[in-house]
Amino acid sequence: MIRKAAAIATTPAPPNGATLMNVAKAASVSLATASRVFSNPELVRQDTAERVLRAAGELGFRPNLLGAKLRAQRTRIIGVMLPTMENAVFAECWRGIEEAALAQGYSLMLVTSRYDPQRERERIEYLLRHRVDGMVLTVADAARSAVLDQLDAERVPYVLAYNQGPRSGKRYSVSVDNRASARAGVETLIAAGHRRICVVSGAFAASDRARQRHAGYRDAMRAHGLEPLPPLSLPAHTPTQTPAEVERIRQFVTAPSAPTALFCTNDMLAIGVISVLKRLGLSVPGDMSVLGYDGIELGQLLERPLSTVVQPNNEIGARALACLLAQLDSGNAGAGPDQGLTRATLLPHALRAGATVAPPA
Amino acid sequence: MIRKAAAIATTPAPPNGATLMNVAKAASVSLATASRVFSNPELVRQDTAERVLRAAGELGFRPNLLGAKLRAQRTRIIGVMLPTMENAVFAECWRGIEEAALAQGYSLMLVTSRYDPQRERERIEYLLRHRVDGMVLTVADAARSAVLDQLDAERVPYVLAYNQGPRSGKRYSVSVDNRASARAGVETLIAAGHRRICVVSGAFAASDRARQRHAGYRDAMRAHGLEPLPPLSLPAHTPTQTPAEVERIRQFVTAPSAPTALFCTNDMLAIGVISVLKRLGLSVPGDMSVLGYDGIELGQLLERPLSTVVQPNNEIGARALACLLAQLDSGNAGAGPDQGLTRATLLPHALRAGATVAPPA
DNA sequence: CTGAAAGCGCTAACAC
DNA sequence: GTGTTAGCGCTTTCAG
Numbered sequence A, B: 001m002i003r004k005a006a007a008i009a010t011t012p013a014p015p016n017g018a019t020l021m022n023v024a025k026a027a028s029v030s031l032a033t034a035s036r037v038f039s040n041p042e043l044v045r046q047d048t049a050e051r052v053l054r055a056a057g058e059l060g061f062r063p064n065l066l067g068a069k070l071r072a073q074r075t076r077i078i079g080v081m082l083p084t085m086e087n088a089v090f091a092e093c094w095r096g097i098e099e100a101a102l103a104q105g106y107s108l109m110l111v112t113s114r115y116d117p118q119r120e121r122e123r124i125e126y127l128l129r130h131r132v133d134g135m136v137l138t139v140a141d142a143a144r145s146a147v148l149d150q151l152d153a154e155r156v157p158y159v160l161a162y163n164q165g166p167r168s169g170k171r172y173s174v175s176v177d178n179r180a181s182a183r184a185g186v187e188t189l190i191a192a193g194h195r196r197i198c199v200v201s202g203a204f205a206a207s208d209r210a211r212q213r214h215a216g217y218r219d220a221m222r223a224h225g226l227e228p229l230p231p232l233s234l235p236a237h238t239p240t241q242t243p244a245e246v247e248r249i250r251q252f253v254t255a256p257s258a259p260t261a262l263f264c265t266n267d268m269l270a271i272g273v274i275s276v277l278k279r280l281g282l283s284v285p286g287d288m289s290v291l292g293y294d295g296i297e298l299g300q301l302l303e304r305p306l307s308t309v310v311q312p313n314n315e316i317g318a319r320a321l322a323c324l325l326a327q328l329d330s331g332n333a334g335a336g337p338d339q340g341l342t343r344a345t346l347l348p349h350a351l352r353a354g355a356t357v358a359p360p361a
Numbered sequence C: 001c002t003g004a005a006a007g008c009g010c011t012a013a014c015a016c
Numbered sequence D: 001g002t003g004t005t006a007g008c009g010c011t012t013t014c015a016g
Helices: A002-010 A020-026 A031-039 A046-059 A065-072 A088-104 A117-129 A146-153 A178-191 A208-223 A243-254 A267-279 A313-329 B002-010 B020-026 B031-039 B046-059 B065-072 B088-104 B117-129 B146-153 B178-191 B208-223 B243-254 B267-279 B313-329
Strands: A077-082 A107-112 A134-137 A158-161 A173-176 A197-201 A261-264 A289-294 A307-310 A344-347 A350-352 B077-082 B107-112 B134-137 B158-161 B173-176 B197-201 B261-264 B289-294 B307-310 B344-347 B350-352
Touching: A020 A031, A020 A046, A031 A046, A065 B065, A077 A088, A077 A117, A088 A107, A088 A267, A088 A313, A088 B088, A088 B107, A107 A117, A107 B088, A107 B107, A117 A134, A117 A146, A134 A313, A158 A313, A173 A178, A173 A313, A178 A197, A178 A208, A178 A261, A178 A289, A178 A307, A178 A350, A197 A208, A197 A267, A243 A267, A261 A267, A267 A289, A313 A344, B020 B031, B020 B046, B031 B046, B077 B088, B077 B117, B088 B107, B088 B267, B088 B313, B107 B117, B117 B134, B117 B146, B134 B313, B146 B158, B158 B313, B173 B178, B173 B313, B178 B197, B178 B208, B178 B261, B178 B289, B178 B307, B178 B350, B197 B208, B197 B267, B243 B267, B261 B267, B267 B289, B313 B344
Parallel strands: A077 A107, A077 A134, A134 A158, A158 A173, A173 A344, A197 A261, A261 A289, A289 A307, B077 B107, B077 B134, B134 B158, B158 B173, B173 B344, B197 B261, B261 B289, B289 B307
Antiparallel strands: A307 A350, B307 B350
16 A cells, blocks of 8 residues: 555656546546547447547547557657758658658658768667657668668668669669669750760769769760760769859869760759859850759749759658558568569659750850 | 466567567666666666676667656657748758757657648647657747647647747747848848838738738838838748749739839748749849848859848757757746746847849839 | 456666 | 566457
């Protein structure tokens, strides 16, 4: 008895007396019945349910998902890791993920990695401690990612977004065909009459997509008998208009045999580059054509709409989540046998003709 | 015995045998000691701790935060509700929040409301069920928000971001002085020689900031003996360049006594408006000056850098979180007495001269 | 259709 | 310093 009293006293002063247990008491039913009213209503008689519901309403009952999750050993929380929200492409993807999650009754926990593998590890560990049921991830480099290997080893379900898995790999991924779409984009440049075309990218090491898109560029060039030119590799994937960066761009575009068209591996970069060119006294597309990649909405809102390779960003997010939930529903336990199906979902890309590409002068 | 066996069998097949309990066994210590090694290491002897740590390492132990949270009655999760991530201003704010949270060991749960009060209610209820310790919120209209009233009633700690609380209100908020900063912005327009200045905004009903900024506009106009003009109120806070919207803008800017300068209540809107003007054959700032509000980074990266009123977005997020944690640490229980301090933190704004404002023709 | 009871993994008194 | 123990709030057999 004393023990009991002590135990009660130590209880952190019920911040919320509205527990299921109290609801049950108020409705004169057992805890089990009260629980069922919320999780399996069909198992309880109409009027009993109503009584419980009324009691819940009066007490202002709000289910504590923590208890439920702990017991159920599944949280219905999905971890999402994206490089940054400040690049609209990921904000658009997030929207797709969030809508899909909402529709399916899942919650999300978002972390950003800033394209930093070290930080990727830490943030994912964090998600793991929260016992997320699975994750939607965009990593710097899927092919050599220690953290992905770890996730595989621990059998944590995840789906890559934007990172494109190999055609017959074991990893799930949702993306466009980076290489083919980049090639298609560059081909529009070639079709416009450009011969000297260069890639502008953030650090290739920090983005497998950038590398794949670069490969697509090479495909296009070679297919048309053109010599791939060395790329302009900038430090970041989002533009910083530091003097150093501006100077690098200046040197690049004013060299003796400067390119007549630039293929930027993402739209933000393209936007930044266009502005730098302008500042350098070059007109776009008069003196230099610029093609982006991503298809962010913003591109269409600009004074000079951005010509770009469009990815269905919302859909990439939504499909990635759907793919993850499908995994969760099915062979969650014990990883179903490989059905020989490709696990890399490729969504169609499109080309958006803006006003930043024209025939060379 | 039978019971016991049954109970074990029903356990959802340990997806993770690496529990604290098992670590404790492996290290031949009690559960309590093992727990202390992680939460209060100073309470346990060096070598004991090492043994536990080693065992944990071998078993691949990862603390299950769910159990800890349930027991501790605090989750160390902060709920964040922002209107949308697709407006960079909120993406920048998120960054500030995330960095601050990371530094303090808090996790975040992000939801977006799309400027929709109904959705605000639902999403917040969601956060509440997850037992977040507190929230950082940007709501459509803080002054008449049912959900905020509810949060007050339930004594859920929260801090508003962007929504500006009244000088001596009871609510915590972190923002700039919307009215004063807007006034300062419009005054730069007046200083440039403009007399006919109009506000362009998304639906005022859906944003108290838009209304406050509009009030600042009126202040500026009146202070300079100018007649406030009727605003152009667009349906959304982010631009959609639908034919209908373009047409509305056209009528507005080609009317007999059309304005010579436009003050847009946010940067995204300004960017969209500039592009529409261009399409309508008007040059900015030649035929029309445009001033934005928000100071998103993107504004500086544009071909024609956006003139705008700058808010410290990262800092708004970081400070809002800090303010929330301060609340949590102190009078979490029982809402400390009103210290007469203003709970509305006002951060300094700035004016950024871009290239979209010039003297009227 | 309803109830009793056994925990999910962890923390925090309290006792030793 | 360390162990014992009683739950946090909920779900889910198993038994009526």
